[in-house]
Amino acid sequence: MKLEEDKEMRINQKGVEDIMVDDNVIKNFADIISKNNNIVVFTGAGVSTESNIPDFRSEDGLYKQKQKYTYRPEQIISHSFWKNRTEIFYDYYFNNMVYKDAKPNYSHVSIAELEKMGKVKAVVTQNIDGLHQNSGSKNVLELHGSVERNYCISCGQYYDLQTILDKGEKIPICEKCSGIIKPDVVLYEEELNQKVMQAAIKAIRQADVLIVMGTSLSVYPAAGLVDYFKGKSLVLINKSTTPYDKKANLIIHEKAGEVMKFVMALI
Ligand code: NAD
Ligand code: ZN
Numbered sequence: 483m484k485l486e487e488d489k490e491m492r493i494n495q496k497g498v499e500d501i502m503v504d505d506n507v508i509k510n511f512a513d514i515i516s517k518n519n520n521i522v523v524f525t526g527a528g529v530s531t532e533s534n535i536p537d538f539r540s541e542d543g544l545y546k547q548k549q550k551y552t553y554r555p556e557q558i559i560s561h562s563f564w565k566n567r568t569e570i571f572y573d574y575y576f577n578n579m580v581y582k583d584a585k586p587n588y589s590h591v592s593i594a595e596l597e598k599m600g601k602v603k604a605v606v607t608q609n610i611d612g613l614h615q616n617s618g619s620k621n622v623l624e625l626h627g628s629v630e631r632n633y634c635i636s637c638g639q640y641y642d643l644q645t646i647l648d649k650g651e652k653i654p655i656c657e658k659c660s661g662i663i664k665p666d667v668v669l670y671e672e673e674l675n676q677k678v679m680q681a682a683i684k685a686i687r688q689a690d691v692l693i694v695m696g697t698s699l700s701v702y703p704a705a706g707l708v709d710y711f712k713g714k715s716l717v718l719i720n721k722s723t724t725p726y727d728k729k730a731n732l733i734i735h736e737k738a739g740e741v742m743k744f745v746m747a748l749i
Contacts, residue, residue: 503736503744511732511741512748514691514715519600522689523593524707525607525614528696528720532587532739535611536578539698540721544578560670568662569652575665579610580629582643586617588739589695592746594618604685608697608704610667623682625674625704627667636661674703686710693717695738699724 527537537543544555551574557563564571594617596602604621605614612630614622632641634656641663646654654663668674686692690713699705708726718730719738727733734741
């Protein structure tokens with residue numbers, strides 16, 4: 483066990499949590515970023531857990547939490563459920579999917595910083611929380627839409643998140659035509675926006691480095707995007723194992739935000 487402990491470095495600095503990552507892995511990761519200017523970052527709900535937004539599949543994720551609803555979350559956030567049990571859908575949605583006061587964490591901030599440095603060319607995200615944009619990322623491809631945007635299904639009128647929250651209705655209703663306002667979020671049974679999907683495929687196909695962060699890579703077709711990557715280095719940062727671990731050139735099973743603090747210090 484001693485050997486094992488020597489190999490791994492327990493990093494403990496002010497403001498930084500203890501993480502167990504081999505020192506060389508951090509150095510290799512920093513080196514990959516330093517040497518490349520065509521990086522794409524592919525993120526999932528795990529990058530926002532450090533902003534206190536629960537993901538789906540972690541121990542304290544939404545799928546494991548005890549809820550007052552008699553339906554499973556996977557059922558509720560589907561198109562047919564939205565259509566047939568609209569009031570329960572919105573109750574679940576506003577209580578579990580919308581985190582208006584959440585602030586970006588160091589994962590979001592470091593990705594935005596790397597874009598400013600000309601290194602990151604695109605952020606492809608499965609998240610709907612808008613935190614990449616809030617931290618300053620410009621080229622963000624939102625595969626599953628965003629809670630920030632909402633549209634009347636009858637007349638197309640746009641509503642921002644704050645406006646529908648302020649309305650405080652059980653089912654948000656359009657002020658112009660009394661139609662139902664639907665969040666611009668891709669529900670189960672719905673198709674992804676093909677323009678966004680094509681742009682994501684293009685960015686990943688052309689990238690030299692793909693950094694995958696905080697996703698279980700189990701929601702398709704989004705997870706399949708990794709297969710389009712033909713570049714040099716696939717870096718995977720995720721707390722738990724994923725079906726793509728074997729394909730990665732560098733793999734870190736730790737908290738993304740904490741890992742990025744150490745990596746950015748070397749760039
Ligand atoms: P997921 O819940 O399936 O997987 C999240 C993964 O992140 C897990 O494997 C977990 O081990 C890992 N993780 C958790 N915290 C982490 C951290 N601090 N650092 C590194 N890894 C961490 O989420 P998914 O793969 O994104 O797919 C679920 C779907 O849920 C997505 O399509 C997304 O639209 C939706 N979703 C989005 C949000 C959000 O916008 N913040 C929140 C919940 C769910
Ligand atoms: Zn309307």
